Amino acid sequence: MIAPAEQALSYTQEQPADAVAIEALLDHAFGPGRFVKSSERVREFALFRPDMSFCAWDGGRLVGSVRMWQVRVGDTPAVFLGPLAVQAAGRKFGVGGELVQMASAAARAAGFPVLLVGDEPYFGRFGYSAAPCRGVVMPGPVDQRRVLALGADKLEGPVRA
Template sequence: MSVQFAPPSPSLVLKSEEIADAAAIEALLDRAFGPGRFVKSSERVREIADFAPELSFCAFDGEILLGTVRMWRVRVGGQAVTFLGPLAVDHEQRSAGVGGQLVQRACDAARAAGDAWVVLVGDPPYFERFGFSAVDATGVRMPGPVDQKRVLALRLQAGAPVPAGEFGPV
């Protein structure tokens, strides 16, 4: 499912994450989530996953980082999936569609790479508009406490079996 957004601002540029972006990304993540981000179950997944820079993107206005989305390769019950997160957008840009453009770009890149599923922990009303569903993630077990209704999955390849089980390394 592809969601259509208003054309981006002429000055907004989405590009693949680069090593040089790391400091700005960490600063944005700190502002968006605070120090509590390191104790979340999603962080436990990222600790065992392989970062996928080719599927991770940044939104810039000139030299200013406005948003970021990161993707990770991991397994759920032995099945390869892509884990989306974190997604962060500068507070002043949260209603401008930047986050939606980042999610769509990352999911399109994962689909083009042949990935079967994207899994995340997030706000259902926000992510359902991209086709994510809690129903497809009912068998996914996070490594720690989480509201299961916030565990969502998006099927990228027709016929791919629904992921079920615990997270594990690739």
């Protein structure tokens, strides 16, 4: 059972010791299909940024995670958000939204725009939009309408290391 956010949930910066629990959560949330997505291609070459990645905990149990990866979009340094995973029971308490806001704020404080592949109705409430991303080229097939950014007027070019 997950407690309401104002009670027992705590949020921490990701630590190396969290990796096993995060992988288990990602396996549960996305299954093996996560490895064929264009976003996974980005994570294969991007630099992991644990300083901008966060976990949500209910006591000692991981209930949510968001990871960030340093990339370039064309010549523009940026960070790539994802995956974002939250146990089903935690979704009604806003765990995912809190994680997105924390990761986005960390990226913006470090001077990076944020890129992701996701649903604009969900991420739009945090300021993400497809408008700056028309010229973004992801590694592999992707629905261009789902390529979103925050903190950039225009991103253009291939996503690369």
